[in-house]
Amino acid sequence: MAEDPLFELLDRGVDTIYPSRKALMDRLSSGEKLTLYLGVDPTGALLHIGHTVVLRKLAHFQKAGHKVILLIGDFTGRIGDPTGKDKTRVPLTSEQLAENAKSYQEQAAKILDFDSKENPVEIKHNADWLAKLTFEEIIKLAANFTAQQMLERDMFESRMKEGKPISLHEFFYPLMQGYDSVAMNVDLEIGGTDQTFNMLAGRTLQRKINDKEKFVITVPLLADSNGVKIGKTTGNVIAISGKPSNLYGGVMSLGDDVLLQTFELCTDVAIEDIAEMKQQLEDGMNPRDIKMRLAREIVTLYHSAEDAVAAEEDFKSVFADKGRPKDIPTQPAPTSMAPLDVLVGLKLAKSKSEAKRLFEQNGVRINDEIVADWKRDLSLTSGDVIQVGKRKFVQIQ
RNA sequence: GGGUAGGUGGCAGAGUGGUCAAUUGCACCUGGCUGUAAACCAGGCGACUUCGGUCUACGGGGGUUCGAAUCCCUCCCUGCCCA
Numbered sequence: 001m002a003e004d005p006l007f008e009l010l011d012r013g014v015d016t017i018y019p020s021r022k023a024l025m026d027r028l029s030s031g032e033k034l035t036l037y038l039g040v041d042p043t044g045a046l047l048h049i050g051h052t053v054v055l056r057k058l059a060h061f062q063k064a065g066h067k068v069i070l071l072i073g074d075f076t077g078r079i080g081d082p083t084g085k086d087k088t089r090v091p092l093t094s095e096q097l098a099e100n101a102k103s104y105q106e107q108a109a110k111i112l113d114f115d116s117k118e119n120p121v122e123i124k125h126n127a128d129w130l131a132k133l134t135f136e137e138i139i140k141l142a143a144n145f146t147a148q149q150m151l152e153r154d155m156f157e158s159r160m161k162e163g164k165p166i167s168l169h170e171f172f173y174p175l176m177q178g179y180d181s182v183a184m185n186v187d188l189e190i191g192g193t194d195q196t197f198n199m200l201a202g203r204t205l206q207r208k209i210n211d212k213e214k215f216v217i218t219v220p221l222l223a224d225s226n227g228v229k230i231g232k233t234t235g236n237v238i239a240i241s242g243k244p245s246n247l248y249g250g251v252m253s254l255g256d257d258v259l260l261q262t263f264e265l266c267t268d269v270a271i272e273d274i275a276e277m278k279q280q281l282e283d284g285m286n287p288r289d290i291k292m293r294l295a296r297e298i299v300t301l302y303h304s305a306e307d308a309v310a311a312e313e314d315f316k317s318v319f320a321d322k323g324r325p326k327d328i329p330t331q332p333a334p335t336s337m338a339p340l341d342v343l344v345g346l347k348l349a350k351s352k353s354e355a356k357r358l359f360e361q362n363g364v365r366i367n368d369e370i371v372a373d374w375k376r377d378l379s380l381t382s383g384d385v386i387q388v389g390k391r392k393f394v395q396i397q
Numbered sequence: 398g399g400g401u402a403g404g405u406g407g408c409a410g411a412g413u414g415g416u417c418a419a420u421u422g423c424a425c426c427u428g429g430c431u432g433u434a435a436a437c438c439a440g441g442c443g444a445c446u447u448c449g450g451u452c453u454a455c456g457g458g459g460g461u462u463c464g465a466a467u468c469c470c471u472c473c474c475u476g477c478c479c480a
Binding site: 257258320357361362388 | 426427428431432433434435436440441442443444445446448474475476477
C-alpha cells in the first residue's frame, strides 16, 4: 500500500516504462525530483481526448512536484512534415508557429498548470538548439545509430515490406527528437506508444553524450476494438475545447468497447469504481448509462459540473426525445428562399447537390416537420428552426 | 548508369478504348432501430441543372480516335532488380 501514490503515476494509463518500472520506481522512491518533458507538434490542431491521456500523465507528475517541460517542436514545423506522403505540407511561418503554440498552450492549460508559483510547467522550443547544429555535429549525432537500428522501427519495416518509399530525411526525426533530450538534459520523457522509437533514440543519446539515464514512459493510444486510433486522422475528433454539448456528444459516440479504457485513461475515477462498472456491464447494464457517466466526468473535467448537467439534458432531449437543444445558433434569414440555397447559405450543406440529397433523404426538418420538396420556395420567418440530420440546428434571426 | 513495374476519388485498392462520375473496403452523410451520436440494417457519397441533362475529373503537358483512366509521345515522381 505504501506505493499507492506511485500506482497512479506508474501504472494507471501507462503502457511501458523503459528501461523498467522498477528502475524508475527506485529513482522516485528516493524522493528525487525529476525533469521530464513532452514534445508536441505545433500543427494548430484542436486538442482532442486522445491527447489528454499523455497530458494528464504529465499533470500527475507536476502535482507530485516534478519539473515538467512542454516542448514545442517548432523546428519540425519549420521544415515540414516528414511522413506527408501525399501533400507536401508547406512549412509553417514563424507567425503561424507562434500562434499554434499559443493555442496549444491555452487548450493544454485545462490540464497542465502553467501559472503555478512554485512549480509551473515550462515551455521550450526545440528550434532554439536544433537550428544551431552544424552539419558536422549532425553527422556525429547520426554516427550513434546504425542503418539497421533505424530500419528496425516497425513503421519503416512495414513500409520496406510494402515497397513504400522512405525518405532519407525521415531518419533524422529520431535524431532531432533524441537530441532534445540531450539539450534539455532531462530525466524522463513521456509520449504515446507511437513515439517509442524516437523517445528511445533520446535515451541512447542521453547516455552516450551526457552519460545519464533517461527514462521513457509510453502511454497507450486511445483506440477502439478494431485498433483504430481515436484521433484526427480517423475523423473521430472529440475536441476538449468548444461547446460542452459537443464534447458530451462526442464521448457518447465512442464505441461501447472503449468505455472502460477511456475511464481509466481520461478520468480521475478510481480504479475500484472502474472495476465495479466492468462488473455492472457484465451483469447486463446498458452501456449507454455508463457512457453517460463518462461523458459527464469528462465534461466536468474540462468545463464544469453545471455544464455537464446541461449537456446531458440537451443530449437527452435531442436524442432520446428527439427534441431540440437549448441554445440553437441563430443566423440571419438567407437572401434566397430556394430550399437548396437556404441550406447552403446557412452552411448546413456544402453544395447544392448535397443539400438536394439531404432533402431527398428526409434529412431536413423545418419546425419539426420533414421537408422533402426541394423545389418549392420556403417561407422562413424569424424564429423558425431548421434542422439537418439529428444534430444540426439553426434558428432564423 | 542499365533493366523493369507503377502513379486512379479523403485513404486503401479495382478497372486497361465506348455500357466509367469510375467495382469494392474504410472514413463520412441521411434514414430506420435501440430511451447511446455505440452496435446493427438500408440508402447516399464530384459540381451545376429549366431535372431532360450539362460540365470538370483517373501524376503534368501534348497526340491518335467518332470516342481515352484505358493507346502513342514527352516531362515529373516512386518501388523493385542489376551495376
